[in-house]
Amino acid sequence: MAGTILAVPAIGFTAIFAVLRFPNFTVAAHATIGAFAGYIANTALGLPAWAAVVVAFLVAGVSGVLNDTLVLRPLRPSGALTMAIAAIALNIALENVVRFVFGNDHRGYELALRRDWRLGSLRVGPQQVENFAIALVAMAAVFLFLAFTRTGKAMRAVADNPTLAGIKGIDADRVARLANLVGMGLAGIGGMLLGLDTSIDPLTGFRVILSVFAAAVVGGLGSIPGAVVGAVTIGVAEELSLLVLAPAYRTAIGFVAILIVLTLRPRGILGERAY
Secondary structure (H helix, E strand, O other), X not given: OHHHHHHHHXXXXXXXXXXXXXXXXXXXXXXXXXXXXXXXXXXXXXXXXXXXXXXXXXHHHHHHHHHHHHHHHHHHHHOHHHHHHHXXXXXXXXXXXXXXXXXXXXXXXXXXXXXXXXXXXXXXXXXXXXXXXXXXXXXXXXXXHHHHOHHHHHHHHHHHOXXXXXXXXXXXXXXXXHHHHHHHHHHHHHHHHHHHHOOEOOOHHHHHHHHHHHHHHHHOOOOHHHHHHHXXXXXXXXXXXXXXXXXXXXXXXXXXXXXXXXXXXXXXXXXXXXO
């Protein structure tokens, strides 16, 4: 379950990388924005969790398009390194905007209290199962969109060969906006799913960005199936690490995974090319 939920923002991160060729670390801030958008939809508007997830996707996705258009797009000619540094700076700014509006307090969604399900010595919460199902639906929707729609095929074409895609008449700027909409929207869903399992605050996305980045690297940057494989690998590894390590060391798993993969297979598990 942890790996599947982690896969949602990881897909968003790697989809943006595949199209725009730089690591957009504002995924962290947009995960937080999506979490708070879903929180408002759930607590103020009374929407159930599954419906609030749609709001989280839309708000985070539109925010991602606006932030890219206004801040990051003018810097694209400067190269991937400049873009990555600018994304980190923008991420910090967005996190502080959320902090200014909502404060630093932890907030929880309005969810019905339900007993955990017991499977032998394991306990599984009904909300965890619902989060798992939402994550699966989101991932299935992305795969169907990319495989069977004209717009999705255009995104794949730009990710594979932007020059040839341009010759064929595909509008790269339009595809870039779509990649940001979908990618940041998925980040927003991931942020809300994490919040449904615990609580949310302005650093919700920041706490998982290393795991998201590690999942993308392990699976292969630019490979969406790789992001899923990498996320499940990281998620399972982080959970199993709790058997022998204190929770404070859980984030070290992402660092270790990145180092191992970059040493043994720089392109990742399913990566087809090095960018």
